[in-house]
Amino acid sequence: MAAGQSQLKMPILNIEEVYKIYQSEKTETIALRGVSMTIYPGEKVALIGPSGAGKSTLVNISAGLLPPTSGKIFWSGISRDISRLSPEQIVRARRKFAGLVFQETKLIPHLNVVQNVKLGGHLAGMENKEIDERCDMLVDLVGLSERKKHRPGMLSGGEKQRVALAAALITNPKLVIADEVTASLDPLTGEHVLDVLDEINRELGVALLLATHAQQVASRAERTIEIEDGVILATHDSNIRLRDLAGTRRLAVDNQNRISIPEDMMKILDNPKNLKAQLVGQQIHLSLPTTELYEPTKVHTCKVCGTLVESGSRVCKECGVVVT
Ligand SMILES: Nc1ncnc2c1ncn2[C@@H]1O[C@H](COP(=O)(O)OP(=O)(O)OP(=O)(O)O)[C@@H](O)[C@H]1O
Ligand SMILES: [Mg+2]
Structure with a gap:
């Protein structure tokens, strides 16, 4: 989709000034520092950045799986900030909003392909007829019509990932949110899964938000968001090369006119x-x-006599006390 076109539409996901701090007894990790991000209908967006940059945190917050420490998250069709909703309300709203896919598929081992795909439809209270129709269409779309009765244990990694995609789409969501969708697949199998994602985008108009380290995923994005140390550093148009990010980088300017x-x-x-x-x-x-800017010399105050002592020298000239 052309950039100008996307601006005319209402966003399907809008994240405003999100901070996420993971707190444990001893440590505090600031995983996101004021992130704002907008996804429009039908877009294909990749989220890239080094390990620990905050990609998974951002996709999990976008999907309503993780509450932000502060900031707002808006999903299309819901007028309120979803971080204010109860967990049950979020689960219900998410069914219409987004299908989620992870590196490790979350298929139920004793259910076959069709049962796994239909499960989310039953949980969402959809009519059986609609579930059957969508399941047939989706199993066909992901190329598993010949494997309908297979259980996950009888499928390859790529096939399992395709079942997970079909299952994620049973409730007719507007967006697929995926974290490292190809990371546990070999490159060729990964390509097949990405072909299916492209088809889902093209045929069903579903938008894609894909967190990834992989060139093959980023290559297919129309827009890539680069995150570093919990901050959106830049965006890139299509044809991104992960080895030469400088070639396509547009530095992001945040609400306070800051760039990283x-x-x-x-x-x-x-x-x-x-x-x-x-x-x-x-x-x-x-x-x-x-020229060097004048930087004031750091000084300490002697606790005994109050004399100022330059930080290079540890002993107070006045009273001879060691200054710490
Ligand atoms: N549950 C958690 N508790 C504490 N810290 C966490 C938790 N999850 C993530 N972090 C920390 O938050 C930061 C961002 O992590 P995140 O998983 O979002 O990064 P990532 O970009 O997805 O990395 P990767 O590419 O390795 O998957 C990291 O410093 C990580 O150690
Ligand atoms: Mg991650």
């Missing part, structure tokens, strides 16, 4: 603590300053 400079660029510049910014026509030029 990618770690790889900062490393090349030897991690400067400040940069000179100049507006040249319509361009902002960032460069290393030629």
Whole structure:
């Protein structure tokens, strides 16, 4: 879908200023720091970033599986921020909103393909006739018409993933949210699963939000969101190359006009603590300053006599006490 076209439509997912802090007794991890993200109907969006960047946290929050510490999440068709709903209300609303697919499929081992696909429809209280029709259409779409009576244990990894996709779509959701959908598959099997996802997008108009480390997944996205250290660093249009992100990167500007400079660029510049910014026509030029900024010397106060002691020297010149 062209970018201009998507802007005319109402988003199906809108995330505003989401923070997520995982707290345990001893540690606190800030996994998301003020993330805002919008997904439009029918879009194919990849979410990329290094391990620990916050991709799974963001997809789980988008899917209503994890509550944010703060911030708002809006799903199309629901007027309220879904993080304010009860778990039961979220489960009910999610059926119409999104189908979820993970690296490890969550199929029921003693149910066959058709039973696994239909299960979510029964749980959602859909009519049997509609469940049967959708199941037939979906099993056909994912190419498993010949395997209807097979249990998950009798299927290959790629086939299981395709059953999981059909099962995720039984309630006719608007979006598929997937985390590392090809990570446990070999590249060729992964390609087949991605072909099916493309077909779901094309034939059914379902939007895709795919968190991934894989080039083969990102290659198919129309838009890629790059996340680093819990912040949306940049977006990319299609034809992204994970080995050369700088080639397509558009740095994101957040609500407070802040941008994050990618770690790889900062490393090349030897991690400067400040940069000179100049507006040249319509361009902002960032460069290393030629002169050092005056940085005030750090000082400590001697606890005994109150004299200021430079941080390099540990002993107070006035009273000889060791300053810590
Ligand atoms: N349940 C949890 N409790 C505490 N910290 C967590 C929890 N889940 C994730 N984290 C931390 O939050 C940060 C983001 O994790 P997340 O799983 O979202 O990253 P990711 O981008 O999906 O990484 P990967 O590519 O390895 O899957 C990491 O520092 C991680 O250690
Ligand atoms: Mg992850």
